[in-house]
Amino acid sequence: MSRELSLAEIFQLGYYWETKILLTAVKLDIFSALDGKPKTAKEAADRIAAHEPTLCLLLNALVAMRLLMKEGNVYGNSSTAEKHLVRQSPQYIGHLLQLHHAEWNNWGKLEDTIRTGQRSVDRHVFETNPELGSNVLAVLHRIGQQSGPDFAKRLKLMGPGRMLDLGGGAGTNAIAFCQVYPELTATVFDLPATLSLTEKTVKDAGLESRIALVPGDFNRDTLGGPYDVVLMSDILHYQTFDTNAALVSKVFTHLVPGGRLVIKDRFLDEAGTGPAWTTAFAVHILVNTQQGSCYRTSDAIQWMTKAGFTSVAELEKTAAVQGVKSREA
């Protein structure tokens, strides 16, 4: 049993001012305006077309938050802000923060959603703003490159084979798997708008000859194959239970006998109260998608068993489930 929160911690949880200050600063691109050489509030205001005295309040708060530094009347970026919050930096992560900013108004409707059970959005931000979606995937790709190879190694694939990375996004997993398993070839199947980013990441990794890109809607179109292994990573929490069940059954038909499906997602535990990050993510999905949900590993096991998979098991607690298509199937 974890310890109870103190009153101070409860206050801290309810305190979102600094969050909104940071997101607004990123949206206004203040850090890029201060790039390179420190500037006065007037110079920064001119650069981002803002009202100087008002901007000054925000800049001072950012100094107190240790994102900016102030000497005399000039402001400059901290080294972390310069590295990650200046748009021209190769390590810019601001797109992810811009996504949070874009979802801000949806969170304001949480109370109504809880009262009525009705969702307040009809489309995810990725659909209404595909450019932001693609930029966010690029940031996630950069971050995911660190963990991808370890996950690939834990799956212990053998010999040559064909992998399908369904809804593979920037191709982070397909690239990691091909790097770990030199005899593997992969297909990244995703919506056409996403694949222009994937084309670049695959080229940057020098894997064009081993990774094919197939555009399509995985709920409607044929998936090609047959494949030895199919990975569904972080795609099912955007869809309904029944759509996921149908997709898992469809994938079954695109696997060779003996092939396997791995579902990697943010699953809740059976009580629904952990992992802590995922419980909040489940509310995020409620507020920001029309029909998504965070599922339990038991749901994924149910989809796979119903589809005909055998040896269905949780590979990693609340993170990955695997099923095998029997050689007799």
Ligand SMILES: C[S@@+](CC[C@H](N)C(=O)[O-])C[C@H]1O[C@@H](n2cnc3c(N)ncnc32)[C@H](O)[C@@H]1O
């Ligand atoms: C959160 S991203 C996950 C990307 C990748 N699998 C990963 O783990 O890094 C979800 C991906 O699913 C894709 N997607 C969503 N709906 C789709 C559909 N109906 N058909 C194909 N791809 C879809 C999106 O374009 C996006 O690339």
